[in-house]
Amino acid sequence: MGLFSRNSAASAEPRIPAAEEIxxxxxxxxxxxxxxxxxxxxxAGPYRQSVAMEILAASADYTPQD
Known part of the structure; x- marks a missing residue:
């Protein structure tokens, strides 16, 4: 499922990931x-959009090393 997909399986209890996971x-x-x-x-359940934005920000801040 994509980062911004609106059709996600609802989890029993939404979980906000830790900064290390992000x-x-x-x-x-x-x-x-x-x-x-x-x-x-x-x-993340209903918080999926904010979690996706945090992940995208972390991705933009990271430069892969070859």
Whole structure:
């Protein structure tokens, strides 16, 4: 499921990810892997859009090292 998909499976209890998880998802997204970012957004429930924006910001701040 994409970061901004409106049709997400509702989780029983929304979970706001920790800053470390946001950073890790941002680094993975900068490298082209969106799986962790999608998982965190799905778990966030009604907060998914703000979590997605935090992940995108973390991704923009990260420069992959070759």
């Amino acid at each position: 950073g890790a998802a941002g680094r993975a997204l900068a490298r082209g892997n969106d799986r962790f970012a999608d998982q965190l957004c799905d778990e």
